[in-house]
Amino acid sequence: MEDNDYIRRWEDLDIDILVKIFQLLDIFELTSGISRVCSAWRLACCDPLLWKTLDLSMLRSNFIKIPLEPFVYVDGRSDRTLTRILKISLSLSQQSIMTLIFHFNLYVSDEQLTYTAERCPQLRRLVLPAWNRIKKPGMCKAIRGWKELESLTMPCIANPPYILEEISTHCKNFSELKIMGPCDIFFASSLAAFLPKLRVLSLRCSMLYKDVLILILDSLQHLEVLNISHCVLMEALPAPQQKRIIKEIDVTIRQKASRLREFLTCMEDSCVMCQRTRTDEGLIRWYKYEEGLWKTDEGECWGYSLQNESNAIVFVRCGRLKFCTAMSK
Amino acid sequence: MAKESGSSKIEMLEISNEAMAEAQSSKIEMLEINNEAMAEAQSSKTVTMKPAEAEESKTETQKITDEESKNVPIAATEEESKKLSITKVEESKNAATATTEGEKEEAKVSLKTLDGVTFEVEAWIAKEMETVQAYIDDTSADTSAAIAIPLHNVAGRELARMVEYCKEHRRASVSAGNLKEFEERFAAALNLYEMKDLIIAANYLNTKKLLESLSRCIAKAIKNKSVEFVRDYFGVTNDYTTEEEAQYRETNAWAFRNVDEDSRN
Known part of the structure; x- marks a missing residue:
């Protein structure tokens, strides 16, 4: 070190400079020892700017599918890794996390979710696309802690009323819901009963019945944005036909959707995402496709063209409706 | 006509x-x-x-x-x-186009560093330094032209480098490849002490491009390195007690696996 009064040491750097540097590090680097260098660096590691979003979407469980509940078995080592990362990041974040993102193949346990909920009281947005291992009490306890919750990405579940009821009771600002899986009449009626003030709903890349769509449009009077891009739209028919795929949005649905600010649809045969939804029979298998695609939502990217390997998705305004049309390259 | x-x-x-x-x-x-x-x-x-x-x-x-x-x-x-x-x-x-013979020279701004060196820099360079630009905006045009703006936290050596960076960055920004190459060259030419003083100066003057470039460079040096290596590399004193250190190491043993060799690369 140069012996000069003017020379400053690395640990004497302003916190805001250290924060600027640490913003360029990912979650693994932030939690793997940077905070242990010295107390000044630890202080910088606790800055709320670094912890507005805790994105664990690069972390996934090492698991195998099993025939019995919870239908997955998660390897103990990957479970411990998640626990440690949660422990350190939730300690450093000092309750400033507002967005929490889990990978769709990261199977969080009851204990991990409860631990997280207690330490993220300011949470506004939660992306939790798989909760096979979370029991009803664990989920309810977590939601009770998230009074500020506004947005949730969730899987399709067998018994939706309890969770929607918890949200309606405890999350007064709740307005956005994204369901990663088929939405049936039971789910739609639960939505109507417990979340009538929902403003944004995304059902993209799933199987959707026409009567379910009509129920949603009729009962969610505060709805502003509805995304049914790349959905397989079905119509129930009397026996023996039972059901058929609808190729385009009919006049009834258009009229009902005309009050929406955004109505995002795509049912093109040439669209790669639509083809994928059909191939996967309305329950899209995200692990087969481009990494990060599962997180995408047209409603969030309005006005931009979403590029992926095989197609460009473009949004077109048609009257008061917005349609998502896909063009093959 | x-x-x-x-x-x-x-x-x-x-x-x-x-x-x-x-x-x-x-x-x-x-x-x-x-x-x-x-x-x-x-x-x-x-x-x-x-x-x-x-x-x-x-x-x-x-x-x-x-x-x-x-x-x-x-x-x-x-x-x-x-x-x-x-x-x-x-x-x-x-x-x-017909033009007048006397071409107007671009306005210059005087900056005085903490070690008393006065620099005359082009207005566009002063604009890159948001702190200086804010000073110019706050004072009247006449005053800022006549008086050298005092920079209490910046030495002449750092300011000279910042001016050089701004000029070179402008030249290199014609293509992304050139820019990346220039930034790598610029960072490689600095030793740790110079980099530290320059990042402090860039932060004080709020020179965004330089600040981002230096931050990237330092983050790269930290990535996937052990705590001991980071301390040694940056000459940071460990002010944790032995007990705190042991406790931390025990709690986060997983964090000490799979780190890079303690080398500069």
Whole structure:
């Protein structure tokens, strides 16, 4: 070190400079020892700017599918890794996390979710696309802690009323819901009963019945944005036909959707995402496709063209409706 | 075309390539140009003429249509009325614009560092330093031009580097490849002490591009390295107690696996 009064040491750097540097590090680097260098660096590691979003979407469980509940078995080592990362990041974040993102193949346990909920009281947005291992009490306890919750990405579940009821009771600002899986009449009626003030709903890349769509449009009077891009739209028919795929949005649905600010649809045969939804029979298998695609939502990217390997998705305004049309390259 | 007034105000004409060729073919002599002015005229491809000769060339270029001459500016000063400069513009542009001989120099800003060195930098460089720009905006234009702006947290050495960075960055930003190469070269030329002082200066002056570039460089040095290596590399003193250290190591044993070799690369 140069012996000069003017020379400053690395640990004497302003916190805001250290924060600027640490913003360029990912979650693994932030939690793997940077905070242990010295107390000044630890202080910088606790800055709320670094912890507005805790994105664990690069972390996934090492698991195998099993025939019995919870239908997955998660390897103990990957479970411990998640626990440690949660422990350190939730300690450093000092309750400033507002967005929490889990990978769709990261199977969080009851204990991990409860631990997280207690330490993220300011949470506004939660992306939790798989909760096979979370029991009803664990989920309810977590939601009770998230009074500020506004947005949730969730899987399709067998018994939706309890969770929607918890949200309606405890999350007064709740307005956005994204369901990663088929939405049936039971789910739609639960939505109507417990979340009538929902403003944004995304059902993209799933199987959707026409009567379910009509129920949603009729009962969610505060709805502003509805995304049914790349959905397989079905119509129930009397026996023996039972059901058929609808190729385009009919006049009834258009009229009902005309009050929406955004109505995002795509049912093109040439669209790669639509083809994928059909191939996967309305329950899209995200692990087969481009990494990060599962997180995408047209409603969030309005006005931009979403590029992926095989197609460009473009949004077109048609009257008061917005349609998502896909063009093959 | 506007008519000339009694005080013989000469209009500056936008002459098309065709008209320019005609004007050149009329073999107008270049008069009253001293050696210095001649050199200047040649370097900027400027032909300077007497008013009378300019008149002559004007009559030859009367072919210019009314539409073309609608937006022609009128020479306002006496100096402009004495000399008319017909500048040959790049071939890509289909017009030769008449300009005044004295080209206005870009405004400069004086900056005084903590070790008493005064720098005169171009206004665009001062603009890159948001703290300096804010000072200029807050004080009147006259004051900021007359007084050297004091920079209490920046030494001459750092400011010189920042000015160099701004200039080089501007040159290199023509292509992304050049820019990346330049930033790597710039960072590689700095030792740790210089980098630390420069990042403090860049933060104080809020020079965003330099701050981002240096932050990236330091983050790269930290990535996937052990705590001991980071301490050693940056010369940071460990102010944790032995107990705290042991406890931390026990709790986060997983964090000490799979780190890079303790080397600078």
